Amino acid sequence: MLCYMNSLLDRIAGNTIIKFTNVDPALLNVDAVVEEQDTNLILDNSPVIINTIDSFPALVRKMEQQVLEIPGNVIVKNFSPKRFYAIIYDVEETPICRETWVKKAFKNIFIYCETYKIKVLAMPLLGTSYGKLEEEIIVSILQNVLHINRHKYLKKILIYNK
Numbered sequence: 044m045l046c047y048m049n050s051l052l053d054r055i056a057g058n059t060i061i062k063f064t065n066v067d068p069a070l071l072n073v074d075a076v077v078e079e080q081d082t083n084l085i086l087d088n089s090p091v092i093i094n095t096i097d098s099f100p101a102l103v104r105k106m107e108q109q110v111l112e113i114p115g116n117v118i119v120k121n122f123s124p125k126r127f128y129a130i131i132y133d134v135e136e137t138p139i140c141r142e143t144w145v146k147k148a149f150k151n152i153f154i155y156c157e158t159y160k161i162k163v164l165a166m167p168l169l170g171t172s173y174g175k176l177e178e179e180i181i182v183s184i185l186q187n188v189l190h191i192n193r194h195k196y197l198k199k200i201l202i203y204n205k
Contacts, residue, residue, distance in 0.1 A: 054182075056185070057189040057191075057192070057194065058193050058195075058197070058198070059198060059199065059200055060200070061185065061189075061202060062200070062201050063202045064201050071201055072163070074124055074159070074160075075127055075155075075156070075159065075161045076125070077164065077166030078128050079129055079167060079170075079173070080128040080130050080131070081131075081133060081134055081139075082113070084112060084128070085134075112130040113130065114130055114131060114132075114141070114144035114147070114148075115143070115146075115147025117130065117151040117155060119155055127152055127155055127166075129151075129152060129166075131169055131170055138175075139173060139174055140170045140175075142184065145170045145181060145184060146184050149184065149185055150188055152164070152166075153189070153194055156194060157194055161197055162196055162197065163198065163199045163200075164199070165200075165201045166200065167202070185200075
């Protein structure tokens with residue numbers, strides 16, 4: 044459980060309520076869910092193993108040709124609810140997560156919320172799972188981004204434990 048979550052009440056930032064919850068995101072009634080991801084897209088909750096007949100050299104060539112995602116970008120998957128993969132980790136960098144990447148991801152997430160008319164969004168407290176960024180700093184960044192860019196559609200963000 045997030046330590047910071049225990050000491051906070053619901054917050055209002057711009058036109059959006061930020062609410063902390065211990066409810067599993069699969070049980071929440073939301074329009075979209077944000078998931079943390081890295082530049083290689085390997086931080087999936089349920090990895091898929093595919094049988095392959097490729098030789099080892101062919102697999103190495105494929106890996107070398109892989110295009111890495113850019114930290115701060117967000118990939119949208121049209122599931123129900125929608126999935127926003129926030130690229131906030133780069134395992135080849137030290138540290139693997141930076142505040143600037145989280146801030147850029149927040150901005151991109153909220154652009155997509157407007158694009159898809161998302162009213163209720165569920166997300167973990169970005170950057171605190173693997174990147175060990177301080178919870179207070181991430182909450183402050185989240186509030187600042189919401190306050191500066193008031194959104195027409197996004198009414199509630201549910202921050203859940205990962």
